[in-house]
Amino acid sequence: MPSKVENWKSEVYGSEIREHLMEFAAEGWDAIPEDEHDAWFERFKWWGLYHQRSGQESYFMMRIGTPNGVIEPGQLEVIGEIAKEYATGPVDNPEFGDAYCDWTTRQSIQLHWIKLEDVPEIFEKLESNGLSTQQACGDSWRNIVGCPVAGKDTHEHIDAWPVAEDLHEEFKGDDDYANLPRKWKVSVTGCDQGCGQGDINDLAFEPAKKDGELGFNVRVGGGLSRKEPRFARGIDVWVPPEQASDVAAGMSALFREYGDREDRFNARIKFLMDEWGPEKMRRVLQEEFVDFELPTAGEDMRDQYTYNAGQNDGHGDHVGVHEQPDGNYYVGLDVLVGRMGADDTLELADLAEEYGSGEVRLTQRQNVIVTDVPEDDLDAFLDEPLLEDYSPDPHPFMRGSIACTGSEFCSLSITETKNRQVRYARWLKDNVELPDGVEDFHIHLSGCTASCAQPQIADVSLRGMKTRKDGEPVEAFDIGLGGGLGEDPHFADWVEMRVAADEVPGYIQNLLAAYEAEREERVVPEEQRGRDGEAVERETFREFIAARDEDALQDLADAEETSYEDPYMHNTKMTWYPYADEDDMNASPAPTDGTGQPLPSDD
Amino acid sequence: MTTDVHQLDDGAWISVNDSREINVSDLWLLARHEFCDCEMADFLAEGVVEVGVDYPDIAARFAGRCIQCGTEGVTDWLTVGRVIDPDDGQFYGVVPESVHVPRKRTRLARPE
Ligand code: HEM
Ligand code: SF4
Numbered sequence A: 001m002p003s004k005v006e007n008w009k010s011e012v013y014g015s016e017i018r019e020h021l022m023e024f025a026a027e028g029w030d031a032i033p034e035d036e037h038d039a040w041f042e043r044f045k046w047w048g049l050y051h052q053r054s055g056q057e058s059y060f061m062m063r064i065g066t067p068n069g070v071i072e073p074g075q076l077e078v079i080g081e082i083a084k085e086y087a088t089g090p091v092d093n094p095e096f097g098d099a100y101c102d103w104t105t106r107q108s109i110q111l112h113w114i115k116l117e118d119v120p121e122i123f124e125k126l127e128s129n130g131l132s133t134q135q136a137c138g139d140s141w142r143n144i145v146g147c148p149v150a151g152k153d154t155h156e157h158i159d160a161w162p163v164a165e166d167l168h169e170e171f172k173g174d175d176d177y178a179n180l181p182r183k184w185k186v187s188v189t190g191c192d193q194g195c196g197q198g199d200i201n202d203l204a205f206e207p208a209k210k211d212g213e214l215g216f217n218v219r220v221g222g223g224l225s226r227k228e229p230r231f232a233r234g235i236d237v238w239v240p241p242e243q244a245s246d247v248a249a250g251m252s253a254l255f256r257e258y259g260d261r262e263d264r265f266n267a268r269i270k271f272l273m274d275e276w277g278p279e280k281m282r283r284v285l286q287e288e289f290v291d292f293e294l295p296t297a298g299e300d301m302r303d304q305y306t307y308n309a310g311q312n313d314g315h316g317d318h319v320g321v322h323e324q325p326d327g328n329y330y331v332g333l334d335v336l337v338g339r340m341g342a343d344d345t346l347e348l349a350d351l352a353e354e355y356g357s358g359e360v361r362l363t364q365r366q367n368v369i370v371t372d373v374p375e376d377d378l379d380a381f382l383d384e385p386l387l388e389d390y391s392p393d394p395h396p397f398m399r400g401s402i403a404c405t406g407s408e409f410c411s412l413s414i415t416e417t418k419n420r421q422v423r424y425a426r427w428l429k430d431n432v433e434l435p436d437g438v439e440d441f442h443i444h445l446s447g448c449t450a451s452c453a454q455p456q457i458a459d460v461s462l463r464g465m466k467t468r469k470d471g472e473p474v475e476a477f478d479i480g481l482g483g484g485l486g487e488d489p490h491f492a493d494w495v496e497m498r499v500a501a502d503e504v505p506g507y508i509q510n511l512l513a514a515y516e517a518e519r520e521e522r523v524v525p526e527e528q529r530g531r532d533g534e535a536v537e538r539e540t541f542r543e544f545i546a547a548r549d550e551d552a553l554q555d556l557a558d559a560e561e562t563s564y565e566d567p568y569m570h571n572t573k574m575t576w577y578p579y580a581d582e583d584d585m586n587a588s589p590a591p592t593d594g595t596g597q598p599l600p601s602d603d
Numbered sequence B: 001m002t003t004d005v006h007q008l009d010d011g012a013w014i015s016v017n018d019s020r021e022i023n024v025s026d027l028w029l030l031a032r033h034e035f036c037d038c039e040m041a042d043f044l045a046e047g048v049v050e051v052g053v054d055y056p057d058i059a060a061r062f063a064g065r066c067i068q069c070g071t072e073g074v075t076d077w078l079t080v081g082r083v084i085d086p087d088d089g090q091f092y093g094v095v096p097e098s099v100h101v102p103r104k105r106t107r108l109a110r111p112e
């Protein structure tokens, strides 16, 4: 029996939702029939609108999908203006102020506190500037991700950007693929560093050579959610770039036909991969969904993957100043937990125009990149005051921090996330010395098991939980260690469970002290020394964790209270907004009308 | 009017007649249960797995963890509230922190 959501989707779904959305917007929040709220909010997701959590009724999160994270010249200003004008809620956030943009782990943009009544104006402004919210949420082709510097990177074998752009053009708005059993996340990578994070997507194209020709190997079935993380598995298929969209069409049609529409918890293609295995996946794709002979896999470049691979001299992210093949430079800026105030966003848009081509790109680590800066302008750009807050050379604890949306807006959350991660990063920076040679240290914090902050692929994974302290329930985290990507990706091992949120920084401090004291070092023979001339080679954090069994990991470090103070220990999910002075659910102004005035409640 | 109950947003909350009523992230005290070995389970609800109506009770099974002993899994059926008068559809929720006794079976919400 199809699920309830499937029944709603079979009535109205895809592009046609828009006319209804526009009618409701014109008439106002109250125009949505009360007994149709759930059905419409489920459908609105397809147009990038996600109803915010309890206590925030009538307000929406709006997601704008920017394929491969590419924000074209002029577009960032539009995004900043929309955030400033429309993304302001009833109460400010104490860290980020009244209006802000979130750069997400899938190279998209999230705005919050959007009112239905403003949607037509926002859509018009977005779309007249080549931006869209279409399919940013909901059961269909999501934003396509990839190496954020595709086309601008010296490590590139194939420029994956035109391929990603093609897929975006072809599958956004194509009715044949508009209604899938669940979300469909696609990654296209052309560089040899693995920055596309293909391993954690439903469908991944990764650079590979076949008979001397460059193209992609195809992997299927990655994803992190629900304590069922999977890496995508190779299906022994290679495609030349010009056929990538045929294979993508075939794979998403296969998912459309065979994905589970009865149980949404079992719907992602990773579960079909569990059931079928890669051989059957390939066979069904070949027999039923493509009309040409699929070549077998080519020779991949995974042994060169350095991105988030846990190496001491690896490529942890895209922060910093890097030369492009055309002699210009791209400058990756660290945005702590991916959130940037609207005024800062507008300032960044101006700087990108002034020093670069106006293009800005988003990374899968919630950071931004200004591209196309000529060498002669680099120093002046690097001197800009905005770069003090969004640094190209940040402290490793600032640089490595990722956090999801959490209890500020999200229904599924167990804990507060972004503001807390900001406080963690600052405290760690001020109080913890990183062991010698550690320049990259990734701490990913997710408010629940959906894993939007991709905690399982970090050095330290934090996942929202609860515990009791002196009998009182408090917010807490499960702590995992040693996850990452690279040639042999590895999910974090969950080591400490239910650590009270105010004891997490103390745990990390003790953990790093243990690593520094116990890591192995080996003297590198002179003739084997690398370019850096380093005379000792140290065990990386990831190796250090991998070398230890469960008991040893448990004994590594203890959680403890420190000078760190956490203002969000109470059940923030039970408030209407965690940072309001009057935070009780009953104090919520929601739902409100188009001007933000509270509407009479129905009960 | 029939009472319309479902879980939404990937099990984030329970809707009763298109009104958000029960959320994840609450702690439920479970007695006479088979969820774990604790006398009284201190159960954190992380996701709604299934919902049902056993008039006048609204019931649900949750995925989550006992934060006392660490056992993870899915509960038997918990009564989360009642709709006493199906005509007005008004939902009266239980208090999660008080003591609940899970049951083995309930009527399923589907088909309506
Ligand atoms: C209002 C609720 C939610 C908010 C605000 C939210 C936020 C986000 C954000 C910011 C991202 C990165 C951007 C993107 O995907 O385009 C993301 C990704 C993700 N979301 Fe959510 N999300 C929500 C609900 C959910 C739910 C209900 C699930 C449940 C299954 C989920 C699972 C994921 C996963 C697994 C990822 C990324 C990891 C991957 O690629 O597999 N999210 N979410
Ligand atoms: S990880 Fe969980 S809490 Fe965080 S945004 Fe995703 S669904 Fe919400």
Ligand SMILES: [Zn+2]
Pocket (backbone or CB within 6 Å): B036, B037, B038, B040, B041, B042, B066, B067, B068, B069, B070, B071
């Ligand atoms: Zn227990």
